[in-house]
Amino acid sequence: MTISKLVESLTAKLSPAASVLTDPASDEFKAALERWTELDLETPGAVVLVSSEEDIVQTVKLAIEHGIPFVPKSGGHSQWSTIGSEGIIIDLSNYKNVIVNKSAQTVQIQGGVVNREVIEALYVEGLCTSLGGGNTIGTIPQGIGGGICALTKLCGTTSDNILSARMVTAAGSIITVDDSTPDLLWALKGAGQFFGLVTELTLRTYPLSILGMDDGSVYTGTFIFDIPQVGEVTKLAHQFMNVKDHNSAVLAVVTLNPQLQKPCFLLMCIYFGPAIEAEKFLEPFKALSPMMAVGSMVDYTNINDSMDPFTVKGDYKCFNLAGVPRFDPAPWQGIAESFVELTKAFPDIKMGGYGFEWTTGKQKEIELDSVWAHRDLQFWVENLSWYTDESSGEGVQKAAEETLAKATRHCKAEEIHHYQNFSRHDSLESRFGEEIVEKLRRLKKKWDPKGVFTKQLL
Numbered sequence: 001m002t003i004s005k006l007v008e009s010l011t012a013k014l015s016p017a018a019s020v021l022t023d024p025a026s027d028e029f030k031a032a033l034e035r036w037t038e039l040d041l042e043t044p045g046a047v048v049l050v051s052s053e054e055d056i057v058q059t060v061k062l063a064i065e066h067g068i069p070f071v072p073k074s075g076g077h078s079q080w081s082t083i084g085s086e087g088i089i090i091d092l093s094n095y096k097n098v099i100v101n102k103s104a105q106t107v108q109i110q111g112g113v114v115n116r117e118v119i120e121a122l123y124v125e126g127l128c129t130s131l132g133g134g135n136t137i138g139t140i141p142q143g144i145g146g147g148i149c150a151l152t153k154l155c156g157t158t159s160d161n162i163l164s165a166r167m168v169t170a171a172g173s174i175i176t177v178d179d180s181t182p183d184l185l186w187a188l189k190g191a192g193q194f195f196g197l198v199t200e201l202t203l204r205t206y207p208l209s210i211l212g213m214d215d216g217s218v219y220t221g222t223f224i225f226d227i228p229q230v231g232e233v234t235k236l237a238h239q240f241m242n243v244k245d246h247n248s249a250v251l252a253v254v255t256l257n258p259q260l261q262k263p264c265f266l267l268m269c270i271y272f273g274p275a276i277e278a279e280k281f282l283e284p285f286k287a288l289s290p291m292m293a294v295g296s297m298v299d300y301t302n303i304n305d306s307m308d309p310f311t312v313k314g315d316y317k318c319f320n321l322a323g324v325p326r327f328d329p330a331p332w333q334g335i336a337e338s339f340v341e342l343t344k345a346f347p348d349i350k351m352g353g354y355g356f357e358w359t360t361g362k363q364k365e366i367e368l369d370s371v372w373a374h375r376d377l378q379f380w381v382e383n384l385s386w387y388t389d390e391s392s393g394e395g396v397q398k399a400a401e402e403t404l405a406k407a408t409r410h411c412k413a414e415e416i417h418h419y420q421n422f423s424r425h426d427s428l429e430s431r432f433g434e435e436i437v438e439k440l441r442r443l444k445k446k447w448d449p450k451g452v453f454t455k456q457l458l
């Protein structure tokens, strides 16, 4: 069947609020293609903007029956929710509802919901849960791909908190995934994209008091240092990384100062506890004379706001992460200087940069039976290539790879992990570990033997 025939059959079956976009020149089509990154962005044969679970089921069913490939799209922050003219995008952006069940301490989330919307709905009910570092990231994709965030030590990853899901399978049927299908539930906790289209997810939630303050406020602080200070600040950061008696999360990145567009070293900290404790905890950084230091208590709803400059859509961007068991501060002054050189060679570089992140505090004991394979890791080293001229891609990304190699050179190859939410190209073993991959392969054969939801794992 051709896409135009599929569109014809679909249009008769979809609910009145749904729509199918087929004209790439139209404003709606262009808006539906907006992504966090334009890297490898393709133009699909059609975009189906669904508005109910039944719309999703009908679209998947017809696409499978007629052999038309498709990809779901939620918040649009990955490189993978795109497809060429041979296929269609099932756009979930208008299928969004959040239902909080306060007495059961759970939240039900539909396919197009983004993190900020869940956080706000939970906050008014005095609840919170583990949701990652970007307000506009699709909650379901993030959760079924893992979901690390500032709260991971307090209540696990997003995937640890998945209780059940509604999912369209590769056979085109809608099923409930819960304790009655324990293997599939396990697979959705970190490798969900390989098994189906999740229309709805139910997550466990927690009282706001787990954040260290009964009113659900958290301390956020930002420090900006000059490039020559990177070595000294990184050495200090290294001393902080294994602290067990304070819960905090820090992202440190050599980037462009958002206001001045000049290279700088940015430290973004979240501290769980009163401002007075936070300021004492962070005092050693202040003592290193940053160019800027600000901090205040904010509502839980604003916990991810410092990431907003990094989540904007458009331009060419590529995130690479490597998880390591030990951190080495030694190469970071050199890495910072190489970023400065890179911005001179490629003046179209926008923020982005090279960085690392860690959390402190004691890890809450988490039920270990999930696909999440990185529990022993303490640190993530990361780089974000971000440029506006497509021709800069090769040079900027080559530099990013070299930096990641420098930042992880103290670890053996088998100690370096990759993370499903940021990679579809690193080996499956480095994303999940050998034993988990073996089990995932068996489940893939059972649930998606023809590779409707990518051929990976087959």
Ligand SMILES: Cc1cc2nc3c(=O)[nH]c(=O)nc-3n(C[C@H](O)[C@H](O)[C@H](O)COP(=O)(O)OP(=O)(O)OC[C@H]3O[C@@H](n4cnc5c(N)ncnc54)[C@H](O)[C@@H]3O)c2cc1C
Binding pocket: 036, 071, 072, 073, 074, 075, 076, 077, 078, 079, 080, 081, 082, 092, 111, 132, 133, 134, 136, 137, 138, 139, 140, 141, 142, 145, 146, 147, 148, 149, 192, 193, 196, 197, 198, 199, 310, 311, 319, 421, 422
């Ligand atoms: C700036 C930034 C910060 C980030 N911070 C974090 C972080 O702190 N922690 C973390 O864990 N991750 C983080 N991520 C990674 C992010 O969680 C993943 O890229 C996530 O998959 C993006 O989801 P999305 O809905 O926005 O993207 P999309 O591109 O819409 O979807 C991502 C993938 O999921 C598929 N998909 C979409 N909807 C569904 C569905 N309903 N069922 C099945 N598959 C579906 C898509 O086809 C695609 O393969 C970050 C990413 C960025 C860009």
